[in-house]
Amino acid sequence: MCTHDVPRPYRPEELTDIGGARPGAFAGAPAPLPVPVYDNHTHFDFGDSPVELRAALDAAEAVGVAGAVQVGCDLASSRFTVAAVDADPRLLGAVAIHPNDAPELALAGTLDDALAEIDAMAAHPRIRAIGETGLDYFRTGEAGLAAQHHSFRAHLDMAKQRELALQIHCRDAHTDVLATLDEVGAPSRLVFHCFSGDAELAKICNEKGWFMSFSGTLTFKNAHNLRAALAVADPALILVETDAPFLTPHPFRGRPNASYMLPYTVQCMAQLMGLDLSEMGHLLRTNTGSVYGSWSD
Template sequence: MCNSLIPAAYRAAGAEAEASSGRQKRPNYPPAPEPLPVPVMDNHTHFDFPNGDSPVAIGEALDAAQAVGVQGAVQVGTDLESSRFAVQAVDLDTRLLGAVALHPNDAPEYAQRGELEEALAEIERLAAHPRIRAIGETGLDFFRTEGEGLAHQRYSFRRHIEIAKRLNLTLQIHDRDAHDDVVQVLREEGAPERVVFHCFSGDGELARICNTAGWNMSFAGTLTFKNAANLRAALAVADPALVLVETDAPFLTPHPHRGRPNASYMVPYTVRAMAELTGTDLAELCTTIAENTVRAYGSWD
């Protein structure tokens, strides 16, 4: 962690981990990329998920992102604890907006404990905060959940859609191995006015569906992976007015740093890959992404 190109906040996190208990894992953050010519926003991140046992202060993390042209982020909830954190976080720094929800893999656990209805009610209460702009991440995940849990996932997803429409909030979707079913539920329930497919994982066919429906596609570091031909095909046909960018930090670190912890300051790696793949001028793409993000979530001001 001696590389001076690594933002100070993340160098400090590594030093703290190294100096403390030997059981802790020292984060190995990548170097900071060259700043973007026009600022963009990271529309999906998890500041409450530490790398190893060394959480990074939100203000310092956002400073590191801003230094490379990432001027804001959306802190995303996955259960009640992280959704409460999102509400607290957006009051700490104006560079943050928030999203609250029960992740599709968490919803069955709440249901099995008989707590799903109470949890959904609290999500709706938390969502009333003026800087909470999305219900997410919600959706379907057929990779980790099976059997009876899938019914609870579907029910929870439908309820989150209801909440998003009732409160006029953006719906931020987690879709893993469930493209057809996610689209079916959205059509059956009637999608909210603004929908974002977080960490878009579909192909050209799903991108065309999103184009027609006006649903945003948010690309993460996965776009840069060698085995992501489906994502590159999707980006090639995606309506530029619907394209967003995210980290899903601390996960999905873009190439060439895959396997190391991710952070909002690494968004430029993905944006540059997007510009190269689409043959778009980098500044033009950044401007488009920034405008799309404000349309999806509203102003950060």
């Protein structure tokens, strides 16, 4: 999830004072997970209350979140991502132009140049995914859809050419995302970031071998469709993420989200799936490794 009303991403030289979250007090830390897992999607460069990167990762590690995938949404945040994965071995990265940024770049005549720079950044060995990319019909009007589709297809090609995973952002556009994937072909590892579909989409993901990454929205009281999707999802295809600083899990909505909050969502998933936390942790670690490889490489 990306918005336009956040501060600029920090420059590489500011890595000692980065991170951030929405205004408000951070919630207390959850009990540590018995088996460490990874935050599959977060944005350390967004927010209004700067926090130190290593301190944020230390806080996450203390509750059993061993590392994270830092995700870029535009050129600035993707450059930040490359610097961040060099700064701390607990991070892997993903780089992309967010679908809501593509129309602005197209209007300025710089979209293809931006995509070329993203492709160059994707050559970094600790960049393991292209994302977040996709389609978003909620924030972009009809005039910007052509640019979104052009950008999405370019990112799909990058992921396939570089043999990287693809993280999809999809909002109010599931039909067209699926149609595009059917038309041009999906990369070998594809993730629906912050999965927002229903049981029917989960069944399609099962058939295609696509991963579904669940966020704190799973814990929301009105998340009936998400819980129905998790109930039918192939356990070998589920992941977990924060999308921090957004989507703070219940009962802490309205407070900043962060990677150390991930155990609240893991606990919810385990309860819904009838697994103990150790079983849940081993499952999520295995699935995360299948998508992104090893953090130690």
